[in-house]
Amino acid sequence: MPKYGMVIDLNKCSSCQACVTACKIENNVQIVSEYDAQHGRAMFWMKMLTMEFEGDYPNIRPKTLPRNCMQCDEPSCIKVCPVRATYKNEVGIVAQIYPQCIGCRYCMANCPYTVKVFNWDRNEQPKEVEKCYDPDVSVRPKGVVEKCTFCIHRLQIASEKAKAEHRDMEPGDYVPACVETCPVDAISFGDLDDKKSEVSKESRDYRSFALLDELGTVPKVRYLNAIE
Amino acid sequence: MEMNRRDFAKLLGGSLIGFAVGGAGDALLKIPGMVVPLLYSGPHVETWKVTTCAKCPGKCGLRVRMIDKFPVQAFGNPLSPMNKGGICPMGLTSVENLYHPDRLTSPMKKVNGRFQEISYAEAYGILTNALSSNGKGKAAFVAQTDSAFMGGLIKQLMAGLESEKVVVDNFASSSSMPFDRAAADHPDFIDFESCDYIVNFGSQLTEISESPLYFSRSMNDFRAKRNEFSTFSPKLTPDAYKANRWVPVSPEFYVDVALGLAYVILTDGTYDKTFVGNEFKDFDGFKKLVMENYSPAAVESRTGVASKYLIETARKFANASAPVAYFDESILYSSSGMRNAYAVVALNALKGFAGYGKLKDRELPDFENKKENESPQSSWNSRMLIGDKDIKILMIYRSNFVFNSPGQDDLRKAISDIPMVISFSPFIDETSELADLIIPDHDDLEKLDAFSSTVTGAPVISTQQPVVKPFYSTVHTGDVIVSLIADLKLSKNWSCKKYEDYLQSYLKPVYKHGKGMLMNQQKPTGLEKSLHQAGWQMASYSSFDEFWQQMLKHGGWWDPFPQTSKYKPAVSLTVDHLTANGRGDQPGKNARGNSLKLNIFHRNFDYRGNMLRNPVLTEQFGMDKDVYYETWIEINPATAKRLSVGDRTKVKVKTGKGAFEAFVIYNPAVVPANIDVPFGLGHTASKKVYGVNPMQYSDAVFDEETGKPSLSETEVKIV
Amino acid sequence: MSYQDLHDEDEVLFRPIYESSRSFYIIVIVLTAVFLFGLGCYIRQLFYGLGATGMDEPVSWAFYIIDFVFFIGISHAGTLISAILRLSKAEWRRPITRMAEVITGIVLAIGGLHPVIDLGRPDRILHLFERGRLQSPLLWDLTSVTAYFTASTIYLYIPMIPDIALLRDRGGKLHNFYKILAWGYKGTPKQKHALERAINILMVMVIPIAISVHTIIAWIFGMTLQPGWHSTIFGPYFVVGAIYSGIAALVIVMIVFRKVYHFEDYLKEIHFKYLGTLLLVVSLLWTYFTFAEFLTTFYGHEPAEMRVFLYKFVGPYAPFFWLMVLCNFLMPVIVLSNKKTKTIKGILVASIGVVVGMWLERLIIIIPTLANPRLPYPTGMYTPSITEIGIAAAATSAFVLGFMGFSKLFPLISIWETKEGREHSVHEVSMRLKEYLPGKTEESRVEASVKAEI
């Protein structure tokens, strides 16, 4: 079984936020009302974070990074889920089962990366967005927690296609929407166990680091430091 | 047991209450919003169609995902040489425009200040009548299109109408303006392959440029080779923090900085002496001007740019084998507008434009006509509408210049004074709401068009095919203009009936020329490459019609192995260009006071004021700052403390044009003398208004030559 | 001894059951109105989603969880205190235990509902039973709260059986109701013996259950990786806090009902003095835990922890934090350690302070941590919405209503225990005291053997 992982090269990333939009439209993530957005309920699975500013003005650089679900190998969210609505599946993706979730938000409280978002309100979308729903992904009702799933529906479709064509999955068959969209190919995606894959090479690069590595969550999303 | 009426009533009442409670309780478990209805119920057949994104000058290839023949998503086309599969937020959300409820569904005519739906025939009748009775010499056209073909068509129409009052607002043409005037023509591309140092004057290469996605990729390759680049800009935008050095400087001082760099190079004597000797006109006058006014110390005292950075940058620039001093449209947005651009052109000339390239092969018709179509023959700009009593008819194609320019009230008044204003906008926006007649254009996904570009160093023609049949009774503006030219007999030998014919007439030579390939496969490598260069082609088409159909299907044509050469212009630069003759400005006159300045900055989401009607983009606009649906200002914490303004609070920002409310964000990277405010929000014509349009509050100075406003020189106070 | 011949003095204990003043009905109507308002708020929340609350993206748990922890904390008033006092044979417990146990029962029911109110999808609550995952502390919590509720209800009920029997024997409207509940108790020695045996078993069982309940609630937070929560001390810290708020709530309830139902003869000043001393001890214990918790955080100086720490000490939550220190430490210690102020009024003031302070403590524990996630995220003051306040008000009024309702059905002070105390304890205690003293008397030995036979 492959173990899917992602490496985001901060040296290449130009903070254009295409991954954020791609994620939003690929996964039918709810657009919340003006009131909700201003009260901290905007929903983004992929988010552009400004971590800190390095240096003093004018030799100052913000450290920005796109942050999606880290798809931890030792996820702290699944430990606390009382109903098995979130769990790690055989390919290492931490999946979220929306029809199972009771909305207790314990996983949100326990995620050190704050990647989980909650449907605080009824899903009432603008007309133009409703018509652009991705039919591969459900539209979550209110009251459930959701998060990045590495576009697991794309994995289903890709594996199905590969099986129908009587072949094995090939590296390029399944990539999440953010990876596909990234204009500068800053995000590489693939099988971490395959030592020859680009993502596994990059994850062992001297520049590579994981967010909050000290917590022992073993994220499968790693970053490559920017070269100064 | 006896039962009287009372008991019966009790029983009935009890059971009714029980029924109600039970029913309601059960219904509660099926609360609205708990279940979301099915997304689709059709057969769910998925198809993909290839087209080109027309949201910005980038000409990225798009793959549109269709479910049961309706577009649902758009992604980048991996075979397009412009974007290679990547796509920006604007392109990703292009489907939303198609379904937008605010789209105009039919031509509209203004009657007593209100728009009424009319038929296309009627609208076209009004248009032809107006143009034939009152058109010759009295019409003006403001267009915003990145298609050289559409731009050319518009110019042809205006030529027929004997009017020079036409502006095609096109990123490429704006940025090539100073090249056109200072030099013989302009370079086609930056030679990223050989260039090794870039000084960037204020352009947001990866966000707002001729092709943001191409530049993002090339800049990464450039940096991967450990090449350096420096950015002079008023704000630390995402582009600037990729630079090896960012030097904060206000746009009106670009001229000082560029000439300060030139000073160092001239004193070091490291400039390209043969080029300067042969090509640079009036070099001595230039040298004298620089030596007198632009010593690094003098520049530092005026601009605040440390002279050590100037010297360091200048030496790097001079020592590089192929340096580029890059600028684009944004350099014009200051009170020293054109002088900035000339100064950078002059700086490039000192090294002989070493990092720029030129396409050698000039057989391609489109690119031959490019200059004719795009270069500003007349120096008319939309600002000149104000006070021009001769204009009787104004036509506006997709440009929302009222929104994206300061001094809106003057423009609004000028437009309302014009007796006949015709807009071709598919939406009611701030500009088209002033029109008397709107003939809405198709949405980009319903439309046929083509774009040409040389920015990658390879000639590319990207085609936009109609992905869906038009939803409403909208009309392709190209078709309107083509039939206008035919009906009003504005051009001799006009044989086109539709815009498609017009496009084909331009693309036939490309077919005959025989080189290049369709965007249906990866760029050839190895043997294929050598075959290709030797002139062998694996054409998959045998006739022009087939070529045209294939081109539409695959998203375009390009020549992966063009013949290029170093760009060698004859620089006809005079000292007058750099001293802003006629304006009375002298070098160094733009001293900046101690007051706070409002710096309006653009983001990659919407720099033409058209895209932020898309819900996804609007929500995401301030996401990285965690501000939603409202205008924010970015302020240096030191400045904020001085003004006692708290982080994430609301303040009133006051300029000469009024005051607006904004949300404060501390940002240590902001120039202490500036308050940065993003452009994009505040669409007053849409149903729900989010935020404010900072342009409305800008006391901009307009550069007479370009008509571009200064965006960072408005004095501002925080109340 | 017959159950009909009652001591005349104890008649006052029955009075609340048979007599209700006008103010009683007014209070009931007002509280019912508040409760219905809260219910309306909840139904509105069901329709509009949790967006009706003031919670947002990083602060995903707020008022409901604070109330949950707080109410469950209060519940320790009861069973735990009465069990400990019973176990330690503190004779002054007799008039207190019943009230303490009632508080436990009612508050547990209310507090236990709070997580359900907090759920985004209460209609899917059955998923907990179908596919629950026992590794989740939430499920431990569900189990332990259920166990504690069952245990404390039984522990309330069994010592009440003799009193119910008394009520049954008095007859009246609810004769059948009491008859059912009295389980045929007639006061025979064997019955009494069985009862006492059961009480002893329960007494021993209830203490670990009660401690486990609050420890597990602490673990809900302590098991996470979040700064400010991930702490080993949390279990005992929460238990101490729970006992602390429990005693305070008990004191308030005792003082109020003593005044209203004229129990001055039963709840004497000495009871309050003892409870005041207990409160003082627990207050110091709580302060010690708080100090230990914050000192280690401060000394370790881990950045994420420090962000939370500073958020509490000098940041937006500083007013609440220092108010909590005032209410939970300074005020009780000053009031209770001074003889002049250690009057019933003083103890009441201190107790109200402690209840408020303990609520603030839950707030201080829960919100600053959530508002300061490890990765940069927008933080901001959490402000509760009208829905949350309404539901909190409804919960409080439900508690008061429940207590008032109980007082209309059963005596608030254990009659048989008082009687037993009057009849046996004086002698027993003096015997016990004599046993402590050096040189055992013959008399005591005889007494002891007699007692053993019984």
Next chain:
Amino acid sequence: MKNKLVLLAIVIGFSAGVVVVNTAVDREEKFTQPIVFSHAIHAGKFRIPCMACHQNVMLGARASIPNIEVCGACHSTPMQKTPQELLVYKYVSEHKQIPWYNIYHVPDYVYFSHRRHVAIGKLNCKLCHGDMAALDSPPKTQFLQIKMQNCWNCHEKHHVTTDCSHCHR
């Protein structure tokens, strides 16, 4: 006693309310298919394979109810001139889609793919849809109720994955 009767009435009323609301909410829409289509004639008598009309079965997630074009391929001219066939012919000649009622609904949070089951899993259509070739008129109810338990049972029986994320999304 009467009070108890009232209590009883409330209880009965309560349960009645639950039942009524439940049935009212879950009520299947009453419908008649526009045409009494006979699978028995098409699939039974003429042995037309399922995929001939439900063209998307092997290709995608949904089997697709045939378009009018599919009907029109054979019924471009009436063959037997039965009243039902004339009705079809009417739709064909007017190029209008037949407004079929869809009786199989899969909730959108469930990913069910016909290709996965038929093309890859090689399952017979009969397994879920019953012997359609024997039906003279269109079915009114689902043969195999679309319930998770039914999916689960079959997956367990055939040792196919029961990983939630394979179907839920």
Next chain:
Amino acid sequence: MKDRTIYLIQLMTLSFNWILAISVTLWFINLVVVANQVKDTQTASLWISILAITIFWILAGVLSYVFFSLHKYADEVK
């Protein structure tokens, strides 16, 4: 009311506790079975279940003990 009815009602109230204990037991057995099915936290589930089930059974047992002994010794002369 007849004594017999009262006794039945009393038995019913008592049986609530048993229903609780049994349903808790069933619930935990179900959870252990599920945990075993999905091969996830089997041991933890087992131990927690054993602990919880014991507590509920003891509680129910104590209550029943009281009930039956009260009824048994009700008629005894003091």
